[in-house]
Amino acid sequence: MHVSHLSLADFRSYARVEVPLDPGVTAFVGPNGQGKTNLVEAVGYLATLGSHRVSSDAPLVRMGAERAIIRAAVTQGERQQLIELELNPGKANRARINRSSQVRPRDVLGIVRTVLFAPEDLALVKGDPGERRRFLDELITARSPRMAGVRSDYERVLKQRNTLLKSAAMARRHGGRGLDLSTLDIWDQHLARVGGELLAQRLDLIATLRPLADKAYEQLAPGGGPVAFDYRGPAGSEGAHSREELYEVLLAALAESRKQEIERGVTLVGPHRDDLLLRLGQLPAKGYASHGESWSYALALRLASYELLRSEGNEPILVLDDVFAELDARRRERLAELVAQGEQVLVTAAVDDDVPGVLVGARYAVSEGSVERV
Numbered sequence: 001m002h003v004s005h006l007s008l009a010d011f012r013s014y015a016r017v018e019v020p021l022d023p024g025v026t027a028f029v030g031p032n033g034q035g036k037t038n039l040v041e042a043v044g045y046l047a048t049l050g051s052h053r054v055s056s057d058a059p060l061v062r063m064g065a066e067r068a069i070i071r072a073a074v075t076q077g078e079r080q081q082l083i084e085l086e087l088n089p090g091k092a093n094r095a096r097i098n099r100s101s102q103v104r105p106r107d108v109l110g111i112v113r114t115v116l117f118a119p120e121d122l123a124l125v126k127g128d129p130g131e132r133r134r135f136l137d138e139l140i141t142a143r144s145p146r147m148a149g150v151r152s153d154y155e156r157v158l159k160q161r162n163t164l165l166k167s168a169a170m171a172r173r174h175g176g177r178g179l180d181l182s183t184l185d186i187w188d189q190h191l192a193r194v195g196g197e198l199l200a201q202r203l204d205l206i207a208t209l210r211p212l213a214d215k216a217y218e219q220l221a222p223g224g225g226p227v228a229f230d231y232r233g234p235a236g237s238e239g240a241h242s243r244e245e246l247y248e249v250l251l252a253a254l255a256e257s258r259k260q261e262i263e264r265g266v267t268l269v270g271p272h273r274d275d276l277l278l279r280l281g282q283l284p285a286k287g288y289a290s291h292g293e294s295w296s297y298a299l300a301l302r303l304a305s306y307e308l309l310r311s312e313g314n315e316p317i318l319v320l321d322d323v324f325a326e327l328d329a330r331r332r333e334r335l336a337e338l339v340a341q342g343e344q345v346l347v348t349a350a351v352d353d354d355v356p357g358v359l360v361g362a363r364y365a366v367s368e369g370s371v372e373r374v
Contacts, residue, residue: 001314002344003043003112004080005073010065011087012038019371025340025361027347028371036348036366040116040319042070043346046083047114048138049093049105049148052321058089074111076314083108106152110145113316115306117323117335121298125285129275136276139209139305140201143312147201154194154271161187161267169265181262188254195270196246199233202271203241206231212304219303220334221296226281233274295327299335306339318342324354332356 006019013035028036041051041060051060061068068087073080085105086094095105123131141147164184210228217227231238234253240246253269254261261268278285278297285297309316318339324332324347336356339345349355352363363374 001074001076001113002317003046003072004075006039006042007069007071008039008042009069009071010062011042011068011070012060012062013369014038015062015369017369017371019364021344021346022362023344025342025345025347025359026364027349027355027359027361028364028366029349029352029355030366032350034366035369035371037321039366039371040321040346040348043072043112043317044114044116044319045070046072046085046108046112047142047317049085049109050138052116052118052120056089057087057093060087061089072112081111083111106145106148109141109148113142113309113314114319115302115309115316116319116321117299117302118319118321119323119326121302121323122294124298124301125278125289125294129273132276132278133271133274135301136202136205137198139308140198140205142305142309142316143205144201147198150194150197150201154191154198157187157190157194158267158270158272161191162265165261165267166265168262172262184258188251191267191270192247192250192254195250196243198271199237199246199250199274200241200243202274203231203237203246206276208308209301209304212307213300216303216307216338217296217300219338220299220331221293224280224293224296227279227285227297227300229276229278231274232277233271234269292328292331296331299323299331303335303338306342315343318345320345320347322348322350322354324349324356333358 002023003021006021008014008017019039028039030036041053044052069084071082071084073082082098084096085108088094093105095103095108097103097108124135137151141151164187168181206229214225214227217225234249236249237246240249250270257268280289280293280297285294289297306316306318320339327335333356336358340358345359347355347359365372365374
């Protein structure tokens with residue numbers, strides 16, 4: 001699978017740009033701040049309906065414009081599809097597939113799959129639990145696009161439950177008596193049902209990803225591992241396997257924490273509070289791994305994701321956004337060798353020397369909003 005043409009209108013710094021793309025390696029080279037990352041960010045948005053740089057759509061729309069358009073021609077084997085996303089900050093986004101307007105944005109998920117390497121990846125090891133949850137959930141959705149709906153349902157239920165808990169907490173602080181919390185049992189069941197499905201997918205993913213990540217780390221930093229990771233969720237979740245078992249685990253955890261949740265006015269149990277605990281050797285990676293080891297670990301997680309998606313039949317696009325400048329010479333060459341044979345590899349770099357020689361392919365010069373093939 002590869003993107004054969006990318007078209008942007010009022011996206012980031014581009015009023016309009018057309019970029020034909022080939023399979024294999026394509027490098028976008030130019031000084032910082034000229035729009036290289038904007039191009040690969042748009043490709044990543046098609047795969048995840050989100051940006052790896054910002055949490056909302058507003059910064060993606062060019063200043064002064066009302067909306068942004070991302071349009072891409074996608075080739076998979078003999079099949080070609082045209083997909084389009086219209087980003088409308090503050091309003092509902094719109095989507096089209098093969099010029100049909102009768103689709104939801106999340107129907108686009110699964111047509112384009114990407115694995116993105118970026119400087120922000122260091123947060124997978126050194127950052128907050130939310131970074132690791134996002135990593136898991138985006139990979140889950142890449143494997144099974146229907147999980148976008150499950151994630152959306154979970155967020156909706158969580159919001160409703162938090163609203164009820166906040167009201168209960170305020171009433172309690174003001175001496176309220178007899179506040180009706182009977183509906184909380186219903187929201188507990190909803191949260192446990194949807195959360196159990198999300199949790200089951202995360203646990204399955206982690207079990208599959210472990211050996212792939214350990215192998216990738218050994219390829220990047222021979223003799224430096226092993227790497228391992230465990231899921232930190234509600235008590236009992238590590239021994240549960242089915243969605244029904246996890247439903248019961250979450251329901252019990254919610255019951256146990258109810259008093260504290262009412263006092264604090266927020267949901268304290270569920271997939272939104274969990275973490276992926278990364279270990280290097282016998283020690284936690286966070287706080288103990290060196291800068292270089294942390295980089296290798298983050299890259300290993302991305303390489304493992306790539307191998308997993310590729311093994312499931314639809315090779316993802318590899319996006320390497322200004323990542324080589326962050327690496328020492330050894331890791332740079334090893335990473336380049338590991339990704340060079342990808343069906344489509346998109347690279348951004350400030351100068352040509354930052355693109356390893358093994359990554360031979362098309363080059364585009366990016367400067368002041370222009371993208372020219374050289």
